[in-house]
Amino acid sequence: xxxxxxxxxxxxxxxxxxxxxxxxxxxxxxxxxxxxxxxxxxxxxxxxxxxxxxxxxxxxxxxxxxxxxxxxxxxxxxxxxxxxxxxxxxxxxxxxxxxxxxxxxxxxxxxxxxxxx
Numbered sequence: 001x002x003x004x005x006x007x008x009x010x011x012x013x014x015x016x017x018x019x020x021x022x023x024x025x026x027x028x029x030x031x032x033x034x035x036x037x038x039x040x041x042x043x044x045x046x047x048x049x050x051x052x053x054x055x056x057x058x059x060x061x062x063x064x065x066x067x068x069x070x071x072x073x074x075x076x077x078x079x080x081x082x083x084x085x086x087x088x089x090x091x092x093x094x095x096x097x098x099x100x101x102x103x104x105x106x107x108x109x110x111x112x113x114x115x116x117x
Contacts, residue, residue: 009113053083
């Protein structure tokens with residue numbers, strides 16, 4: 001993969017277990033590390049709160065309205081389901097999941113990243 005240092009792989013399931021270290025890791029990756037003072041002032045917890053599924057899914061802009069995508073109209077709440085680990089099982093069959101796993105394995109081969117733990 002070109003520019004491997006420019007790619008940060010994160011796993012939703014792992015982030016949901018312990019979010020704060022991932023917030024710090026993402027900030028560092030983006031070139032905006034969180035200082036000790038910011039951390040002591042609760043900046044990490046505030047970022048977690050502001051970026052939480054509950055907060056984002058309840059913003060008016062994400063609850064109402066429609067965006068025109070070419071000829072199709074997409075409701076603004078389209079991207080929000082339940083925000084729960086494993087909810088994909090309610091939308092994908094086992095066969096679909098296996099196809100996605102195979103595609104991801106091929107796509108990320110050689111990067112050191114794996115969806116399988």
